[in-house]
Amino acid sequence: MKLLSLGKDAFQYMEKGFGAIFGTQGNPFHYLGALTIFFFWVVLVSGIYVFILFETSIFGAFDSVEYMTHEQWYLGGVMRSLHRYASDGAIITLLIHLMGELLRGRFSGVRWYSWLSGILLIWMVFPLGITGYWLVWDQLAQYIAVTSSELLDWLPIFIEPMVRNFISEESISDRFFTLMAFIHVLGLPLFLVFAIWFHVLRISRPIVNPPRALAIGTMAMLLILSFIKPAVSQGPTDLSKVTGEVGLDWFYLMVYPLIGDWSMGAVWALLFIPTVFFCLLPFIWPVKKPAAAVISLDNCNGCTRCFEDCPYAAVVMQPRTDGLKFKEEAIVDPTLCTGCGICVGACPTSTPYRQRSELIPGIDLPDLPLSKLREDLLKETEKLKGEDRVVVFGCEHGPELNRLKSEGVGIIKLPCIAMLPPSFIDYVIGRHHAEGVFLTGCSKESCFHRFGVTWMEERLAGERDPYLRKRVPIERIAKCWGEKTPKKELDKAIQDFRETLHSLEPIKTGVRKALHSHGKETKHGD
Numbered sequence: 001m002k003l004l005s006l007g008k009d010a011f012q013y014m015e016k017g018f019g020a021i022f023g024t025q026g027n028p029f030h031y032l033g034a035l036t037i038f039f040f041w042v043v044l045v046s047g048i049y050v051f052i053l054f055e056t057s058i059f060g061a062f063d064s065v066e067y068m069t070h071e072q073w074y075l076g077g078v079m080r081s082l083h084r085y086a087s088d089g090a091i092i093t094l095l096i097h098l099m100g101e102l103l104r105g106r107f108s109g110v111r112w113y114s115w116l117s118g119i120l121l122i123w124m125v126f127p128l129g130i131t132g133y134w135l136v137w138d139q140l141a142q143y144i145a146v147t148s149s150e151l152l153d154w155l156p157i158f159i160e161p162m163v164r165n166f167i168s169e170e171s172i173s174d175r176f177f178t179l180m181a182f183i184h185v186l187g188l189p190l191f192l193v194f195a196i197w198f199h200v201l202r203i204s205r206p207i208v209n210p211p212r213a214l215a216i217g218t219m220a221m222l223l224i225l226s227f228i229k230p231a232v233s234q235g236p237t238d239l240s241k242v243t244g245e246v247g248l249d250w251f252y253l254m255v256y257p258l259i260g261d262w263s264m265g266a267v268w269a270l271l272f273i274p275t276v277f278f279c280l281l282p283f284i285w286p287v288k289k290p291a292a293a294v295i296s297l298d299n300c301n302g303c304t305r306c307f308e309d310c311p312y313a314a315v316v317m318q319p320r321t322d323g324l325k326f327k328e329e330a331i332v333d334p335t336l337c338t339g340c341g342i343c344v345g346a347c348p349t350s351t352p353y354r355q356r357s358e359l360i361p362g363i364d365l366p367d368l369p370l371s372k373l374r375e376d377l378l379k380e381t382e383k384l385k386g387e388d389r390v391v392v393f394g395c396e397h398g399p400e401l402n403r404l405k406s407e408g409v410g411i412i413k414l415p416c417i418a419m420l421p422p423s424f425i426d427y428v429i430g431r432h433h434a435e436g437v438f439l440t441g442c443s444k445e446s447c448f449h450r451f452g453v454t455w456m457e458e459r460l461a462g463e464r465d466p467y468l469r470k471r472v473p474i475e476r477i478a479k480c481w482g483e484k485t486p487k488k489e490l491d492k493a494i495q496d497f498r499e500t501l502h503s504l505e506p507i508k509t510g511v512r513k514a515l516h517s518h519g520k521e522t523k524h525g526d
């Protein structure tokens, strides 16, 4: 547990460090899945060109690769290098992506689906790279062919030992080589595309493309590397001899040196035990799953905002079933819902002004109903003292909140900051429950619930429904995003904010009156 927490800290500091150097849009840590896909695009395009020049036979393969590397270095050679380096890049980003999801605890609950399909992807990407090295049919390919066959022969799959294919030049079959080419060029890539689609199927708006700046920077890096250190072969095969020292690609072939030194059973155990452990992880380490959001049809006008904002595609719209005049109604798939509450923050009926009837929005969280949120808010603000009272609304995945509490500072914890409907900010300031509202949570790009901070920012800026009303004095709202924000920094931000509040003109009664008069209960729409 301690180790995981240390790992998470280290990961987040690295993420922050890269952000400081490359900026938000250029930070690879924010776009690891998308970068992996970007590398695959480069692999695909370069692979098509390489395949045009490639001769799919054991007798012609090596020479055709030599031709493109040396005779046509300016295009064929560059494409070959791009193909290799982008494949290596994909392994790096894939492994860091895995590490990031693991350390952030994003493997259980509804995320088991992406997690398990991710493990499947690993088992596709490695064979894809290894079969690629095989096709060059150089010394390294000979080493890979013999070593892989020895490893595979340990499993009771083949009737004839596979390694017999590589005893001599005569024993090797051209058909076998063609099969390898088919697996590398068509079979595995097709499965990979399908598996990536499957991987992101259950999350809404998956980020599958890195920002332009990051894509251009990555492409430039690959090109520079291809010119400085072009990919080359390692001499033709000679099956009559055992291969001597070969240079290994440590990204794909890291296990190979063990194959000679360890027993085959031990190598398979090394591959299978972590795989099985990772596959079981979501089930042996399940997160406490909050109750799924529930719809109150009487309060739902079918506006689709919850459907638009849910990061997990847990809300679907269907034709109205209760005879009300609205076209559609929302329904929640409890197997996909994480209980993040973002939909509650999006619903136009989530307004704290409702007094005459019970506060039940169109969509609500059974574990933290909106009425309870309002109740907690009122209790918390009643206790506040001083002239610059502040309510901190914070996400439970953001910085530790309890330590911020003081006589003049109240705390309200939410599953995600975007659970907070902007009308609550209006309510706090307009009804004079506090002089200011301070929002905090994860950083935008590594938001635990994917879009929580983004949606909140857009709602505050009036770019996304439900937006913060213009009448709310924006200088009475402060924000600080970042789960790793040190306590000292947060304390200072809150202190500075309180000083700013102190220097402001008091909120005019007129505004408050206006708020009161506008704050009447509205059943459908805010």
Ligand code: HEM
Residues within 6 Å of the ligand: 032, 033, 034, 036, 037, 094, 097, 098, 101, 106, 107, 111, 114, 115, 116, 117, 118, 119, 121, 122, 125, 196, 199, 200, 203, 205, 206, 207, 208, 450
């Ligand atoms: C070919 C390799 C992979 C590719 C191309 C890939 C790509 C992606 C992409 C594009 C996303 C969506 C990111 C977002 O929109 O926030 C994603 C999410 C995810 N990936 Fe991967 N991934 C790969 C491998 C893996 C592996 C090996 C694991 C872990 C075993 C993994 C675990 C996850 C999880 C848990 C999510 C969901 C995150 C969330 O719900 O916020 N992925 N992946």
Ligand code: SF4
Residues within 6 Å of the ligand: 292, 293, 309, 310, 311, 312, 313, 314, 315, 332, 336, 337, 338, 339, 340, 341, 342, 343, 344
């Ligand atoms: S609580 Fe979160 S996951 Fe569940 S429906 Fe609402 S937005 Fe979607």
Ligand code: SF4
Residues within 6 Å of the ligand: 295, 299, 300, 301, 302, 303, 304, 305, 306, 307, 329, 330, 343, 346, 347, 348, 349, 361, 362, 363
């Ligand atoms: S946001 Fe509220 S009113 Fe709109 S569809 Fe969802 S539950 Fe219904």
